[in-house]
Each structure stands twice: as structure tokens, then as C-alpha cells.
Amino acid sequence: MKITVVGTGYVGLVTGACFSKLGYDIVCVDKDTAKIDDLKKGIVSIYEPGLEDLVQKNIKSGNLKFTTNLKEALEKTEAVFIAVGTPSRRGDGHADLAYVFGVVDELAENLSSEVVIVTKSTVPVGTGREIYKQLKKKRPDLVFHVASNPEFLREWAAIEDFMHPNRVMIGVDSVKAKNLMARVYNPLCINKTPIIYTSIEAAELTKYASNGFLAMKISFINEIADLCEKCGADVKEVARGIGFDDRIGDKFLHVSPGYGGSCFPKDTKALSYTAQQYDAPLTLIDAVIAFNEARKKSMGLRIESILGSLKEKKLAILGLTFKPNTDDMRDSASLDILPYLIEKGSKLNVFDPKGMKEAKKLLGHLPLKWKKNSYETLEGVDAVVILTEWDEFRFLDLNHVKKILKSPVIIDLRNMYDLEEMHKAGFEYHSLGRKIIKPMD
Ligand code: UDX
Numbered sequence: 001m002k003i004t005v006v007g008t009g010y011v012g013l014v015t016g017a018c019f020s021k022l023g024y025d026i027v028c029v030d031k032d033t034a035k036i037d038d039l040k041k042g043i044v045s046i047y048e049p050g051l052e053d054l055v056q057k058n059i060k061s062g063n064l065k066f067t068t069n070l071k072e073a074l075e076k077t078e079a080v081f082i083a084v085g086t087p088s089r090r091g092d093g094h095a096d097l098a099y100v101f102g103v104v105d106e107l108a109e110n111l112s113s114e115v116v117i118v119t120k121s122t123v124p125v126g127t128g129r130e131i132y133k134q135l136k137k138k139r140p141d142l143v144f145h146v147a148s149n150p151e152f153l154r155e156w157a158a159i160e161d162f163m164h165p166n167r168v169m170i171g172v173d174s175v176k177a178k179n180l181m182a183r184v185y186n187p188l189c190i191n192k193t194p195i196i197y198t199s200i201e202a203a204e205l206t207k208y209a210s211n212g213f214l215a216m217k218i219s220f221i222n223e224i225a226d227l228c229e230k231c232g233a234d235v236k237e238v239a240r241g242i243g244f245d246d247r248i249g250d251k252f253l254h255v256s257p258g259y260g261g262s263c264f265p266k267d268t269k270a271l272s273y274t275a276q277q278y279d280a281p282l283t284l285i286d287a288v289i290a291f292n293e294a295r296k297k298s299m300g301l302r303i304e305s306i307l308g309s310l311k312e313k314k315l316a317i318l319g320l321t322f323k324p325n326t327d328d329m330r331d332s333a334s335l336d337i338l339p340y341l342i343e344k345g346s347k348l349n350v351f352d353p354k355g356m357k358e359a360k361k362l363l364g365h366l367p368l369k370w371k372k373n374s375y376e377t378l379e380g381v382d383a384v385v386i387l388t389e390w391d392e393f394r395f396l397d398l399n400h401v402k403k404i405l406k407s408p409v410i411i412d413l414r415n416m417y418d419l420e421e422m423h424k425a426g427f428e429y430h431s432l433g434r435k436i437i438k439p440m441d
Helices: 010-021 033-040 051-061 070-074 098-110 127-138 158-163 175-189 200-231 235-243 264-277 283-307 334-343 356-363 374-378 398-404 419-425
Strands: 002-006 025-029 064-067 079-082 115-119 144-148 168-172 195-198 314-318 347-351 383-386 409-412 428-430
Touching: 002 010, 002 070, 010 025, 010 051, 010 064, 010 158, 025 070, 033 064, 051 064, 051 158, 064 070, 070 098, 079 098, 079 175, 098 115, 098 127, 115 127, 115 175, 127 144, 127 200, 144 175, 144 200, 168 175, 168 200, 175 195, 195 200, 200 235, 200 264, 200 283, 264 283, 283 334, 283 383, 283 409, 314 334, 314 374, 334 347, 334 356, 347 356, 347 374, 374 398, 398 419, 419 428
Parallel strands: 002 025, 002 079, 025 064, 079 115, 115 144, 168 195, 314 347, 314 383, 383 409, 409 428
Antiparallel strands: 144 168
16 A cells, blocks of 8 residues: 655654555655655654664665655555644644645645545644545545544654554544555554544544643642642652552653643643634633643742752753653753743753753753763752753762762752652752752751
8 A cells, every 4th residue: 555644754754654664655755855865865863762763674675765746656645644743833822734734735736546635743623624625625526535643652652652552543534534544554453452433523632632631630740749748748659649540540640840842732722722713612721731831930930949049059950851762842841940040140050861952952042051961060069950850860870979069959850769869868859749858857
């Protein structure tokens, strides 16, 4: 089966590479000539474990091709997966569908045989229907079907998530589209992956509802953490306790300075915007958005209230990315916290294992000292602030850390360390939703 994937960003490339591994004849199309030239050589600019290797192997096997020529890519294709960006440019949550409908216009010009058009991009409910309408208007002669097949890929685990998903959502309204999608995902049925067929609208909304729910779950435990601090409970114990309830589940209950990344902030806002358009406001989601934004902003103040005046204070910042194992800085809490600390007069050494290049693009205007490794960052500072839970921070030599710090103070916004361990090591240790450890306790 030949499949065309339009857009070679994160989602498009993972989709194309994984489908090619399943044995399909995949052509990935993008307008960016330089990117396509690199991809043809097997060069992948995105940091995603296993992706470059998968791309290279499948180029070699002949299953995966790259082109800028859409017309050529559409020849004899049975399905076109649209995987272009849907950015949120206006700040009000409105998802910009210009790229999606740009592709639809080009499909109208270039399609010549029956095809199923599948949206992989995260699109607001109603987009599938609108694609059908617009294409039908431009090409009344063309036989085509529309389907929605949202992705639920986590950065750094994208290939695993694609190959072993919790479920595959397929929104269709024709037997032809359903049969084709069943064939496409048949190889995953071997692992007993649930394939859920729904209306196009339900599939589109499921993506937003999933991300909205997960964002709500994170915000819930973050708010409980605030209460724990006041009442003396330990949030890790509470999270463990509620997580054993099957109805709740133990995932996504890690306390944090607020969620970030390419999906949760954008998708929660888009979901809220869609709900307002339908005159069915989602007050819970609105509260989550407001809570998370306020939380990220409050973290600078929290650091200040622990350390007192920040003027001339030397701090080590460990971690800049929105989560570990990625170089992605989008909507990372560090983007709120670092400007605040600088504004208040502190001097910052910063380090992230993979995110330095991306971080420099967004934080390069600040007077930061960019360090090469954790220990260099910690040298001679008044306190350490952990913003991202990279494994290498978990395994620091605490005795050595204590020796090289000016004062043994750690503010851990990811609850990476055990309280007992910190106590034994003689640190003043501040985490979220847990008691404060003082060296003398
Ligand atoms: C997320 C969804 O998990 C994925 O299904 C969707 O397709 C895209 O968005 P991703 O953004 O890669 O994936 O990362 P994820 O691991 O979900 O983390 C998102 C943010 O939530 C991070 O900032 C992370 O630190 C935060 N988070 C996650 C918490 O604060 N606490 C948690 O318990 C889990």
C-alpha cells in the first residue's frame, strides 16, 4: 500500500518512519527543500531516540522516500496523512489551520484518483467536515473520503507510542475509509492494540479531551501539593495513595512547576476556545489553564521567598527543557522563572544536558552563564534550583556537590530527591508539597 504523508515535522516524520517500518510504501512531502535534502541523506534534525536510525534503515530498504513534489507523491497513493502544524498564534487558543487548508488546496490541484484523506495534525472538532466541504467544492469530480486519526505521541517515546499505543482512534464516516484504515493499522492488531472507530468529530475531540484531562490531572496534584505544604502532609504519599485506586491511576501525578511542551498548553487553550465557539464553555479546563500559568509565574517568587533578596545571589539552574530527554523548550517553566530571577538581580549559572542550543534561542538575551556540565554549574553558588528532572541530576555525587557549593541549599521543583537522603547529606532542601529539610533537623 502506498501512503503519502504531508509535513515532515515531528508528527509527520514519526508517522512516515513508523509506517515504513510496518512495510508500507511511504512518501513524505514537505515544502522545505533543505529539510527534504537532509532527510533524503538520512539526516534528522529532531531529537527523538531511534528516529534517525529508523529513517535511515527504511530509506535503505526502499520503503521510505522524501520529496518536495506533491503531485509525484500522490501518484497511486491510497491514503494521504496530513501532518502539518496547527500553531496557536493569536494567544486566544484559536488553532491556525492555514497549513492544513493549504494542503487541501494543493490536494485539489493534484489528486487524480480515489483516496482517503486523514488528519494526523491536531485539529479542532469540525475540521474533517470542513476539509470535505472545501475539497468537494473545488473538485466535485473527485471520489475521496475523510478520516481523523489523532496522534498521542510523547516526545522521547514517540516511536514506542506509535508502535505500541494504548489505543488508535479512527474517526470515519464511510465504509471505504474504515476499511482502508483497518488495513493500515492491521499490523498493530498483533499486539492487541484497541482500534476505536468513531465519528470524525469524536476522534477529533478525543485528542483534545485526552490532553485536557492529563493537564487537569497534573494541575490537580500540583494544587494538592500546595495544600500539603500548609497542612504538613507529603504529596508523594498522597499521590501514591490515590494512584492505587484503579479509577484514578498512578500516572501523571508528579508534582511540577507546571506543565509545558508543545501539546498541553496549546491544546488546552484550543479546547477552551472551541468550547466557547460552541457556546459550551469548559470551566474546568479554563481553571486548569489559569492555574498552570499562575503556577509557572509563582515559582520565581517562591525561590525568592526561600532565599530572601536575590540581589547578587549566585544560583545554579539545573535543567531548562519542559521535561527531560528532549531539547524542546516550548512553554517550559524555565521561560517564566529565569527572567524573574534575573530581574531580581541574581546571577545565574545554567545547564541542561540536551537543551542548551534551543534554550539559547529563547533565553540568549538574558545575562546567563552557560555551563558545560552539572558540576561546573554548581561551583561556588549560593543555592541550586532544579527545574527539569534529568536522570543525571538524580545521580550527582552529593558529597562532592556539598563541597563545591557556597551554601548547601537545594530548591528542587521536581521532587527528585528522597527527604531522608537530603537530610543525611546535610542539605537545606526545599521541594514541592513536602516538608522542608534543614541541615540541623
Ligand atoms: C504530551 C502527551 O503525553 C501526548 O500524549 C501528546 O500527544 C502530546 O503531549 P509530551 O508533551 O511529549 O506529551 O510530554 P508529557 O510527558 O506528557 O509531559 C508534558 C508536560 O507535563 C511536561 O512539562 C511534564 O513535565 C509535565 N508533567 C507530566 C507533570 O508536570 N507531571 C506529570 O505527572 C506528568
